[in-house]
Amino acid sequence: MEIKTKGVVLHRTFVGEKDAIIKILTESSGVISASAKSVKSMKSKLSAGCSLFSYSDFLLTESKGRYIVTSASLLEGFYGLSANIERLSYATYAAELASAISPDADDAKAIIPLLLNTFYLFSNTQKNLRLIKCVFELRLLCLLGYAPELEGCVECGDTEEICFFSPAEGGIVCRSCGNIPDTQIITPDTLSAMRYVHNADNKKAFSFSLPKSNIDEFEACTEKMLDNLIGYRLSSLNYLKQIAGRI
Ligand SMILES: [Zn+2]
Structure with missing residues (x-):
């Protein structure tokens, strides 16, 4: 069976001398793994379309649950990412996160534009990379x-005196309810920024800046919510914190 789909390469592992297994976030089927034969060869027509973080038009052949990449035409590449270890590490984390949540096809279609915006910003922006994250x-x-x-x-339900965020409960907590366990402190500017991101579309969501102390609060909320959702801490996130000297 042949499948034609657009998709983003989230992970790539070389196998043997020339081949690779790539993990693709596809519009048609969510996350799938596929063999890319001879992708390391200089003459390979697959190498650009199957490189890490590429957004490509794929033709895949499926047989007994295994996929082989028949063709891969590059639509968008993010070469700036591999030139800088910090930018590369942020993009690797975003890709691992997209893979770990293993979205179905409908969610994948919604996530791909967000992921491409994020890769673009990680490769180009002068903004704080942690805020993009x-x-x-x-x-x-x-x-x-x-x-x-x-x-x-x-x-x-109170809307006044919001001082905390509970990742486990998935939302803000007022001063008088603040004794529930594992809450994070959240100040008004952080809450405003989170509301802005929540209500904006994918592109506009990134167009603001925030002081470091607010980014710390924001990050504590979203990281913990995702830890709870996935059920474990991603290795790429641990690595990111190591290189940022925050572990
Ligand atoms: Zn309350």
């Missing part, structure tokens, strides 16, 4: 149907 995480949660409650306290 926070926006990606929150938009991803929203697209998957796990948008946090940001309008009223998750315990009592």
